[in-house]
Amino acid sequence: MARITGSWLSGPQAGLDNGQAEGAYRGEALGLPASGPGSLATSWRRTGGLLAxxxxxxxxxxxxxxxxxxxxxxxxxxxxxxxxVVTVSLFSFTPGQFLLGMRVARVDMNGAGVVRGGLISVGLWRAVVRQILIVFCVPALVTDADGRGMHDRATGTALVLTR
Structure with missing residues (x-):
């Protein structure tokens, strides 16, 4: 019984394979820096951007x-x-994200799980799918070990800091 409940009660780390270690910081597996520009935005900052x-x-x-x-x-x-949709596809940020110093970045993954090509613009289809998933709230509230919402994982994006 503990194994069954442990998979969802233990948090996002429970989904890691036994041989896979959690990164020292959020975004390490994506090749993002630990802090400063390009690092993953915190949940509070993301919530503030959504509220704005x-x-x-x-x-x-x-x-x-x-x-x-x-x-x-x-x-x-x-x-x-x-x-x-319009602002993320054109500028890679919404007005609220811009005010709080964030932007949506596409993270292309190769087999090793490292960002290839740095931060890439999002594009129209990713912006539409991402926005549709945010409408339903659940994907944005469910996060992985890096702290990215399921809408970001589904679209291959991450919300990163610009300053």
Missing amino acids: DWLMAGCISLGFVGFNSQHLSSVVLMVWFVVG
Whole structure:
């Protein structure tokens, strides 16, 4: 019984193979630095960026439909989705991520698990898939040993610091 529950109660380290050691810091397996520009963003900073994006989308939506609309929440979601896809595909960051010094970077993996080619722009299809997965929240809340959300793992991206 302990083995069954240990696989999900023990956290992201439980998913590592027996011969595979956890990195000394988050992002080491991806070839990212331990701190400073290019290192993985913390959960608090990621949450702050998302909150800033939602507030911005809410303000824009109020201009479209006003306070008393029954469709306000749907319009906020649509504005947030479109702004996220457009800005991440063009600039590799959303306005909230930019304010907090983060950007979405594509991490190409070779067989050894090392970043090949450094930080690469995300592109349209990755931005769309990433944004769709964030809408459902669960992939963003479930993280791996490096602290990347499942939406980032699915799209081969990582949220890294710019400053």
